[in-house]
Amino acid sequence: MSTDSRTAIFAAIRANRPNIQPPLPDVPLFDTDAPADLVPSFVTMLEKMGGSVLEAKNSDPVAALRAAITDKGIIATCVPELHGDPSLQIRTIRPDMTPTSLADVEIGVVRAAFGVAETGSVCLTDDELIVNTAGFLPQHLIVLLDPKQIVANLHHAYNRPEMRDHNYAVFQTGPSATADIEGVLIHGAQGVRSLRVLFCPATAQ
Amino acid sequence: MRVGLFVPCYVDAFHPEVGQATLELLERFGVEVDYPFDQTCCGQPMTNTGCHEESRATEELFVRNFSGYDYIVGPSGSCVNHVRHNFDAPEQTDDVRQVRARTYELVEFLHDILKVDAFPWAEFPHKVTLHNNCNALRGLNIASMTELREKQYSKPCDLLEKVKGLELVTITRPDECCGFGGTFSVFEEAVSARMGQDKARDQSRSGAEYVTSSDSSCLMHQEGCAKRLHLPTKYIHISQILNGARA
Amino acid sequence: MTEQRKPETPAGRTSEGAPASLTHGAGASITMPARGPEPQPRGAVIRGNHPIDQAEAAKRFMAAPDHLAMHDQRLWDLRQKRDRQKDQIEEWEDLRQLASDIKTHTLTHLDTYLEMFEKNAKANGVHVHWAKDAADHNAIVLDILRSKNATRLIKSKSMLTEECGFREYAAEHGIEVVETDLGERIQQLDDEAPSHVVVPAVHKLRTDVAAVFAKTMGTDPNDSDVIHLAAHQRNHTRPLILSADAGMTGCNYAVAETGSVVVCTNEGNADLSANTTGLHIVSAGIEKIIPRLEDAAVFVRMLSRSALGSPITQYTSHFRGPRKGGEMHIIFVDNGRTDRLGLEKFWTSLKCIRCGACMNTCPVFRRSGGLSYGATYAGPIGLIIDPTFNRHKYSTLPFSSTMNGSCTNVCPVKINIHEQIAGWRQVLAENHEIPAFKKSMMKAAGMLLASPRLYRASLPLADSALRHLPRFIVYNRMNTWTRGREMPHVPKETFHQWYKKNRGRNGKKS
Structure with a gap:
């Protein structure tokens, strides 16, 4: 069935395709106005999109992270900055976990491959997430982002190697949201109810 | 010529x-x-x-x-x-x-x-709002369009600004079609009339005494809708204002 | 696995309406006043293959003042939000041109890029299927599901699966489909089609939703608090999601050079549907192909800004292959698209990225509701693609427009929508798909207007005075003009008569 359909579809395309040869245009990067420091514009957009920054006092992001998760229920982590600790209800996400095993998690802690200043998005990939559902099944998400890994806009984002190398990559921008009833904005439609970004260089342990 | x-x-x-x-x-x-x-x-x-x-x-x-x-x-x-x-x-x-x-x-x-720069005979001491016919706007480009990112301009406003005493006011949805639409106005009369009534209400709320346009068909439709709603707004073609009509 | 938590109000928000600083997602930038309850007007009456009477359904929609006011205000707000986004992007018009050019190039080389995609996707471990029509698509999906003994399927929103009537088909074959998008789920529970490609339940008041949820989920019919309603759906749907056997998504862009699929949602529905189970099925129209990742950037920048006035959807998800231990299938569907590709005046409608901006800006759509069109695709884009599915049934739709051109101006891929609407009117008139009275009226008008003498004679005298519009406009039995409008004031003489009397000497005869 599928093979016949394939043949029929390609034959129909070749028979009906308009007989013109318009070129494929080059896509500029549109980055001439991009500021040198992309962090402030990233933060502005992140907040506009419903996310927030998890402030690190005394330049100690790991301490800030610990403070943010303490006594908050079940925590799942896939970052080396936060180790699993059953006594603190912190689970380390391992590749052998089933996707739905993360459904009872209150806060997921993940690292972004990079951020996008234009939209305040963070890029999460299957490598960082280990189990893909870590990005959306927890109630809340804390995303570690190296401030050096912010690109100016989506044109730069799509040039990143992650977009070619991963089976799953998502630009997540703020929390899951819906406004399907009369335009009333609700955070936490089906995915995470909140998203906080913690600036944290990738080398920090 | x-x-x-x-x-x-x-x-x-x-x-x-x-x-x-x-x-x-x-x-x-x-x-x-x-x-x-x-x-x-x-x-x-x-x-x-x-x-x-x-x-x-x-x-x-x-x-x-x-x-x-x-x-x-x-x-x-x-x-x-x-x-x-x-x-x-x-x-x-x-x-x-x-x-x-x-x-x-x-x-x-x-x-x-003609590149007209003055209408010395014209004086229209009223609050006026302009309606651009959709074909004049999006077909002939007599003014910039709110949908596009382009430099703002308006040929009819350029002309109206040369009329003594005339005060231009704007409505909330200036580019929205008034629903005349040629034969649409009779074949789809309910939507057409509703669009016209919404337009007339918007014009009335703007405080304009007059609506002007370079198109009589839109004006005829809008005037009919305004009258049905018992709104006091008056409708006048731009040629009349530019030719020196006072009211 | 039901959640115990109470509905939660995100920080910084009052009970209703997002703060003005938050403009993301589909959130309204204005406070929507409480309206209803008011019985929900339903869509067009479908009578087999009879032409849809959009005007009749529109009239019923307009007879429900609360629904009409909310619908118009809500969609106009989306248009305003879209304008504000456009104003912030210096290169907006360049992006539109790029998007259009990329699509034009791709559609004229569709076979090349589909083959490229297929090769790369297969190399990534994705199963690629081809469906020539809706029946083919549905059968392929069922085969895949049966091969995995899957009976519960979670879905993210897809217009293509609507087009294929997939939900009904699945129900008939023992597959439980769970829509995860709030709006789409509301429509599924109400057994009603989506009324808009991006906001499927935009025609419903909160009180309508409360009634649907009360009936289907047993919630309080008198509690129409939107936050509560959304929470009910989350709580009700989540256990279904966690126990599903398979997931299905649509496809916004299929990137040929990587064999990857891009899906845009605000709720995270695609991520949920693709990653929670071990089986991810993608339904994609063959026109969704784009050549390169750098092209995706252009479309992603435009899509949500055009659709909702939001810089980007909350989730822009890229699936290049199955998740670890999982399986991924993509079904490329024709279902009339290759025929459309061969229509000289209309093939560029295939550029459409389903943003719905044309619906939001369309003054007829805002006053009629999407269901009044009685077709999968409503509004301006629907007017030009529905007749390709069924020329007779949808023959009336291209007339449900004033052809004002705003749709063309907001279109991010520069489809000349209003010109194609005019084009369809011509095709339909030439193929006897307009009512006979309309055709004979136009024939008579054409003859009258081609003859100065007949035309002059047909104009009523001043004192019998144009009680109605000139007869070439209201040649039919009823004069519809005066239902919602007053007749124009009747002048004592025509311009022609005035000129003859006052300037006759200078007049010129041809």
Whole structure:
């Protein structure tokens, strides 16, 4: 069935395709106005999109992270900055976990491959997430982002190697949201109810 | 400069004063204006309904009436847009192409061709809001469009700003179609009338005493809607204001 | 696995309406006043293959003032939000041109890029299927599901699966489909089609939703608090999601050079549907193909800004292959698209990226509701693609427009929508798909207007005075003009008569 359909579809395309040869245009990067420091514009957009920054006092992001998760229920982590600790209800996400095993998690802690200043998005990939559902099944998400890994806009984002190398990559921008009833904005439609970004260089342990 | 005066069928039947104002206004600028007696319509009602073949003879008559003029000028963006952009039933002879290219809507003719810089006789001491016909706007580009990222301009406003005492006010949805839509106004009367009533309410809320436009068909529809709602707004064609009407 | 938590109000928000600083997602930038309850007007009456009477359904929609007011205000707000986004992007018009050019190039080389995609996707471990029509698509999906003994399927929103009537088909074959998008789920539970490609339940008041949820989920019919309603759906749907056997998504862009699929949602529905189970099925129209990743950037920048006035959807998800231990299938569907590709005046409608901006800006759509069109695709884009599915049934739709052109101006891929609407009117008129009275009226008008003498004679005298519009406009039995409008004031003479009397000497006869 599928093979016949394939043949029929390609034959129909070749028979009906308009007989013109318009070129494929080059896509500029549109980055001439991009500021040198992309962090402030990233933060502005992140907040506009419903996310927030998890402030690190005394330049100690790991301490800030610990403070943010303490006594908050079940925590799942896939970052080396936060180790699993059953006594603190912190689970380390391992590749052998089933996707739905993360459904009872209150806060997921993940690292972004990079951020996008234009939209305040963070890029999460299957490598960082280990189990893909870590990005959306927890109630809340804390995303570690190296401030050096912010690109100016989506044109730069799509040039990143992650977009070619991963089976799953998502630009997540703020929390899951819906406004399907009369335009009333609700955070936490089906995915995470909140998203906080913690600036944290990738080398920090 | 010889100009053929194109008086669309609506204007002829319902708003002869718009034809008169257009004629007098052009003459004030020293233009030699002819009115070809045998003109009827541009053919838009048929084409608008999909019946291009049925509009062929009417369009050919239009060309016979108006060929040979330096310009053909009409007080209706919609009809002019039809001639310029949709007049495709007749064979595209040199005559047809020339007539199409030389047909201008009054505002763009005053603004772009005559480059009028003053209307010394005009005075209109009222609050006025402008309605741009959709074809004049998105077909003839007489003003910038809110949908596009482009430099703001408005040829009709440029002209109205030269009228003493006239105060322009804006409505909340200036670019929104008023729902006339040619034959749409009768075939889909409920949506058409509702759109017109919404437009009339918006105009009334703006505080405007008058609505003006370079298109009589929109004005006729809007005025009918405003009257049905018992709104006090008055409707006047731009040619009348520019020609010196006081009210 | 039901959640115990109470509905939660995100920080910084009052009970209703997002703060003005938050403009993301589909959130309204204005406070929507409480309206209803008011019975929900339903869509067009479908009578087999009879032409849809959109005007009749529109009239019923307009007879429900609360629904009409909310719908118009809500969609106009989306248009305003879209304008504000456009104003912030210096290169907006360049992006539109790029998007259009990329699509034009791709559609004229569709076979090349589909083959490229297929090769790369297969190399990534994705199963690629081809469906020539809706039946083919549905059968392929069922085969895949049966091969995995899957009976519960979670879905993210897809217009293509609507087009294929997939939900009904699945139900008939024992597959439980769970829509995860709030709006789409509301429509599924109400057994009603989506009324808009991006906001499927935009025609419903909160009180309508409360009624649907009360009936289907047993919630309080008198509690129409939107936050509560959304929470009910989350709580009700989550256990279904966690126990599903398979997931299905649509496809916004299929990137040929990587063999990857891009899906845009605000709720995270695609991520959920693709990753929670071991089986991810993608339904994609063949026109969704784009050549390169750098092209995706252009479309992603435009899509949500055009649709909702939001810089980007909350989730822009890229699936290049199955998740670890999972399986991924993509079904490329024709279902009339290759025919459309061969229509000289209309093939560029295939550029459409389903943003719905044309619906939001369309004054007729805002006053009629999307269901009044009685077709999968409503509004301006629907007017030009529905007749390709069924020329007779949808023959009336291209007339449900004033052809004002705003749709063309907001279109991010520069489809000349209003010109194609005019084009369809011509095709339909020439193929006897307009009512006979309309055609004979136009024939008569054409003859009358081609003859100055007949035309002049047809104009009523001043004193009998144009009680109605000139007869070529209201040749039919009823004069509809005066239902919602007053007749114009009747002048004592026509311009022609005035000219003859006052300027006759200078008049010119041809």
